[in-house]
Amino acid sequence: MPSLTINGVHIYYEEKGSGEPLIFLHGLGMNLLAHQHEIEGLAAAFHVIAMDMRGHGRSDKPLNYTLQDHIDDVIALMDYLQIKKANLLGCSMGSYIAQGVAIAVPERIEKLILVAAKSNGKTSSTARLLAEHAEETAGLDLQDKIQFLSKYMFHQLDRVGEWMTDFHQAAPSLTEEQQAEANKALEGFDFRPGLKRITARTLVIGGIYDGLNPPEEGKIIASLIPSSVFVAFDQSGHAPNIEEPERFIETINTFLNTSSPMNVVKLIDIYRERLNRCSPEQLSYHSGNIAWSLGQMYDHIIEVSKEYLVNAEACMNSGTIQPQGKTEAGEILFSLGGFPPVKIKLPDEFDSPAMLRKEDLTNGLNQIRGLVIEWQGKAEAADPCSKVKHDGFGWLNAKEWLDLVEMHFRHHLRQQAGLERQAGITPAYISSSSLQSSIN
Helix, strand or coil: CCEEEECCEEEEEEEECCCEEEEEECCCCCCHHHHHHHHHHHCCCEEEEEECCCCCCCCCCCCCCCHHHHHHHHHHHHHHCCCCCEEEEEECHHHHHHHHHHHHCHHHEEEEEEECCCCEECCCHHHHHHHHCCCCCCCCCHHHHHHHHHHHHCCCHHHHHHHHHHHHHHCCCCCHHHHHHHHHCCCCEECHHHHHHCCCEEEEEEECCCCCCCHHHHHHHHHHCCCEEEEEECCCCCCHHHHCHHHHHHHHHHHHHCCCCCCHHHHHHHHHHHHHCCCHHHHHCCCCCCCCCHHHHHHHHHHHHHHHHHHHHHHHHHCEECCCCECHHHHHHHHHCCCCCCCCCCCHHHHCCCCCCHHHHHHHHHHHHHHHHHHHHHHHHCCCCEEEEECCCEEEEHHHHHHHHHHHHHHCHHHHHHHHHHCCCCCCCCCHHHHHHHHC
16 A cells, blocks of 8 residues: 555555656545545546545545644655646645645646645634534535535536435445544634745636635635746636546646746747748658648748737727627637647638748748737737637737747647657757747
8 A cells, every 4th residue: 555654644546657747636525535526527637636535535534633634744755756846736635735736846746737726724614514504504514514515516416416425335424522632623724824835836726606716715825826827717616627527537638748838939939940940842742640830830920810910900000999808729729828738720721831931931930020020019008808709719919919929839739849859850959948949
């Protein structure tokens, strides 16, 4: 049984998959089995580590432990597994622990995902809800009390009920005494003053029907962490991973696989530098198992960028004053800060790029670069309600159309590297300092 001992307390954990480390932290009264579906879905791309927090599951259940003990346990597990830096995902109580870890060791957290979260509390949210409905639940055992309160906690009651039945069959519930100790550990915490110390890119997810930790709590967190976004799940309560499982996995995957925004001018310069290294034969090389040549990829990026910039100019000059905003896809795209790492279906005119000469591609990149430099300040100052419609993402203003240019160039970096390998080009060396300067 994989476990480590911290100050005499055995902490149980499991590992699955390979890749970047991704640590799961479960909610109050739960254990690592609560995330079995997500673990299975993400282990194909990540080294997933899930732990039973002290007082839960197969870990020891000592008396008088604290939230700080939970935080120290996570850091100790990272030390034990020799993990220098990890992605961290916490749900409900797990989100409190995750905030504490990201504040304590900000340099060791790559990306942070907080689900059904709050930043402070006099007691656990479950204890608060139980107290509010004490008369209605008098005489019930703990599991029946939680079942009764489900209508205040979740939206997809049938789905959550089925999940809870399966969970409790697989893992015995805590006793009332153990639950009381677990609740007590969450009394009187407040991370708000320390959230500004978190350096990880952060995704906060909240279900709009969550009666335990309402979405307003998640929005507060997102407003206090420097690089953070909030995404609302509109068919969920306190368990978005159970109530909207497909969307949950897709959102997590997209966030974890989306690179950080970069300086668009320096990003274009990376493309110009790599294009300069290509011979005409390498640009036109077309293997049977790839859709585009390297030259076609450059042409595609240039043509789409031109279209985005035309729309940005229209917003600055004569865009429609439009109260409507983005589609759901657009909200997710701009919240997460980039396109997902998958092929996106485009209109036919953009999905069948032409074969152009190297000189034409160089001129195209130079043109895009010049317009971006010229229009960045203007787009920032333009009326944000002056918009042009994107077929997939909804109504966008000038700044958002320019942001799309950066996202699109960044999205194709991975494809560019793959096509260069196919064409026999030695991978371009870009120093870490150069890449870091492109991010700022």
